[in-house]
Amino acid sequence: MTRMSELRTDPQRVWIDEEGPIPPDSWGRETSSRRALPWGFAFVVILLVVGRFALTPHLTAPALQTWATVFVAICVQALPFLVFGVALSAAITAFVPASFWTRTLPGHPALAVPVAGMAGAVLPGCECASVPVASGLMARGVAPSAALAFLLASPAINPVVLIATAVAFPGQPLMVVARFGASLAVAVLVGWLWLRFGRSEWLRIPSRPQGDGPKWAQFGEAMRHDLLHAGGFLILGGLAAATLNVMVPREWLTTIAGVPWLAVLVMALLAVLLSICSEADAFVAASMTAFSPTAKLAFLVVGPMVDLKLIALQTGTFGRAFAVRFVPLTFALAVVVSALFGWLLL
Template sequence: MLLAVGTVAMVVVPDVLFHLDTPAFRAWRTVFVAIAVQGLPFLVFGTLISAAISAFVPASVFDRVLPRKPALAVPVAGAAGAVLPGCECASVPVAGSLMGRGVAPAAALAFLLSAPAINPIVLVATAVAFPGSPEMVLARLIASLGVAVTMGWLWAALGRPEWLRLPAPRRTAPAGKWQVFRDGLQHDFLHAGGFLVVGAMAAATFNILVPQSVLETVSSSPWLSVLALAVLAVVLAVCSEADAFVAASLTGFSPTARLAFMVVGPMVDVKLIALQAGTFGRPFAFRFSSATFVVAVVSSVLVGWWLL
């Protein structure tokens, strides 16, 4: 089967590319390759760190560090995301493991949102994608941390136990840690790498095919441009280690709209909603994702108005 597919690809793809070798296609290819190549090193490093944390850092460490009171544990857990990198795919099972070990759900959810959004790899990638714009890095940090802490406090105040299905705790034998690391690295890289490629293709297509008049209509409205890129972030589901490069390529939009793309994406996208539904139940995923989307958009607008 694979041999047949490979043979067809070798015969058909060069001919297709020859006929597509137009100025528009060359521009598309340039944008796609630039986004993918820039984002790949951060994606690799991020998945390495994420797999290492999942395999070698026991959940009991978080239980010892976090305060017992949820109101205090939420900001501590949110800030922990700045020093403990993790991709979106890894943050959901890690949060479930924390809850299974007795960590307050509000604190675990704050960590779930902050870890893929404000970790050092993501912030460095943002700085590289927006050279000479340190205010964009600071805006992403403040807006994303604000969303994580706000959602943690909202869950502590309004969340109901019946909305959240706690996953059964899983134990990993010490002898299997390297196997867990390899499996986690392979899983995260293949999944996140696929989303990076799809996101880069979509961003390149968006830049080339969308008429300039449409871009001007959307980008000329502050609220419409923010909502458009926020929804685009949900649909594209680009890995947080690489989404800054996609956002930087959307030059027709305002800095605040591109900030919304980077704040919403790591917290609410189609793959995260599916992961949350499978781990915590569909009622939780619907409520939590909807509320997070609204809070993320509002936070992006406020921080963008302040810093950008």
């Protein structure tokens, strides 16, 4: 016969004696985790009920509703283009050999910068798409100065943006010409300046998932990597843009519009804060009738190159050391070049 002492030392086994199975003493008893589960569920329910009555008055405040609307609009507006850019970047990683870029772009970086800037006129997309694409180009061996020129030019001079600008400013073809010329000039100037003064330790080129498996598997892995990485920073930028959008009083804008140079600077700062997608910013600029055409041009040139969600994406992708140098340089050149083109053409 099986001894009871042996039974109690191994509760996980069913011991058999002549009379039948003898289960351990712990069998049939309720574990502590099962006892705690109903209490945890009840606690969550209580929190939901209390939150329903305690937070509802605050959640229905007009300012909070405006903030939520702006945040959702920024993310929903930018996410499709971010996905498009991530997909394009993943396709470059998986399907385009590195030798393609060395054959396509001029060998001298100074000549590659304007060529890469002009290539931005071919790709429809917004600033959210340009960051992962530029990152993919750098990872494939393209000179950073050329990739940065593409990053700045693509969301500002592509066909979709130019057509939207023409629709938003009917009868003003010079606005389209000024936006194209000023944006391309800024992109090329920034690329050349980075080529001359930039340092490799300032720029973190993200590593790309590489593999020897099927091309489509590499494509999926690269897309997943970039989307998870860039999506979080898009949300952070959207949160900041929505908060500042609500906090900036509209009365300030009408007061400043009468001072030409101050109006240009304010519209440039407003483009950074509002973080509107480049496919839609022309309609917002056209609605600000109190400001001069030059100030509106500054809004259109600065927005696709420097805004809060773009700063967040650039910081997360290329590093803080890059962003603290690249963003002020781009902003300053965009304001100066916009004022010059506005004075000449508008």
